[in-house]
Amino acid sequence: MSESASHISIIVATDKNHGIGINNQLPWHLPEDLAHFKRTTSGHPIVMGRKTFDSIGRPLPNRQNIVITRNEDWSHSGVEAVTSIQDALDLVADKAAFVIGGAEIYRQALAFAQELIVTEIQQIYQCDAFFPEIDPTVWQEKSREYFVAESNQLHYAIVNYIRK
Incomplete structure (x- = not known):
């Protein structure tokens, strides 16, 4: 990582099997959770x-x-395109930034x-993309709050982890 004072957080929602998405x-x-995501990331750079x-x-x-893509010709209005996680991190030097997915970007x-900000949904879904296992030798749980969604009674927790 470059010599910077940036604070990189990963924000993700997972099911009980670490699933994050399908198709x-x-x-x-x-x-x-979408409201939590918006509150948490608003005003900060997001990397995806x-x-x-x-x-x-x-x-x-x-x-x-900030969008990471292998296609050097890709562009979109309102987006800064880069070709690597390191290029993305260089763009957010000295800032608090959030990595928002997907699976390969999370892994990198x-x-x-x-910091990891993980919404743990207490159900299993059919998924084809997964968040890596959170290694307890690297990450320490800092806080855990339990919730029940009003709309559909879905049980979930918002868990913060910090690097040991």
Whole structure:
């Protein structure tokens, strides 16, 4: 990682098997988590892969949107395109930034992150994309809050981990 004072957080929602998506979409409906995501990331840079950007469909407002893509010719209005996680981290030097997916970007970003913000949904969904196992020798649970979604009674927890 470059010599910077950036604070890199990974924010993710997972099911009980660490599933994060299927067919480039979220497999669950949890408006409370989307609101938590918006509150947490608003005003900060967000880093994502191109497939995650495609699933969202537009730059998210009030955030610097950085998209990692292997296609050097790819571009989109309102987005800064880079070709590596390191290039993305260089763009957010001295800032608090959030990595928002998908699976491959999460895997690459784990080595650079100081914090994980994980919404653990207490159900199993059919998924084809997964978050890496959280290694307890590297990550320490800092806080855990339990919730029940009003709309569908889905049980979930928001868990913060910090690097040991």
